[in-house]
């Protein structure tokens with residue numbers, strides 16, 4: 001992973017490497033367990049990321065993958081997305097969703113996961129296949145290959161990993177705050193697929209390379225996760241491991257953003273302060 005390696009100035013992506021403040025990036029180890037027993041789960045973890053509220057502590061449990069009514073209540077109450085919308089900021093979830101996703105939601109067979117629930121409850125739309133084709137959104141697999149092979153769009157535009165990274169930056173530059181959600185690594189972790197895990201990490205490194213070549217100091221990028229999984233393929237479950245928070249941007253912005261940042265609950269308030277200051 002040459003790009004990650006260069007970014008972390010030779011350090012590996014392990015807890016022992018954090019905290020690290022480099023020339024272009026800051027690396028922190030973030031606790032996703034937030035003081036509540038049991039393994040971190042996606043609905044509550046993502047809920048924390050967009051609310052800053054310790055939802056597992058309030059409920060007494062971690063929950064996922066999709067939010068139950070108790071978790072959903074926190075997301076309906078207010079999130080980063082709804083607060084930015086109320087403040088007149090331009091915000092988006094950059095993923096494009098296929099028609100079958102919307103069919104599933106409309107028929108009641110599929111529940112929103114926490115992030116799209118937060119987005120739609122804020123009154124924002126999700127990007128569709130038209131947006132992917134028009135270059136306004138990015139495929140959840142970065143490259144768009146899955147739209148051709150699995151989603152029935154043989155003419156879907158595809159990007160290599162490097163250009164997907166560049167695209168992510170150019171899309172983000174259109175917004176005050178944007179989020180891109182990636183979950184293939186969670187699937188690979190649940191399926192304990194080492195070969196896929198390596199492929200995904202190498203693809204991520206390519207994306208990172210494009211992102212680093214395209215980014216300027218107007219943008220602050222946070223790469224993090226709601227929980228660990230793929231780093232330990234001896235179990236098909238999530239892990240208790242700290243998750244990395246890689247922050248890329250100007251040194252001053254990174255220092256302010258990461259101050260006192262220790263667990264998932266610290267991230268949403270830091271984003272809130274950073275975006276609202278401008």
Ligand SMILES: [Zn+2]
Pocket residue numbers: 042065186187190229238
């Ligand atoms: Zn999972």
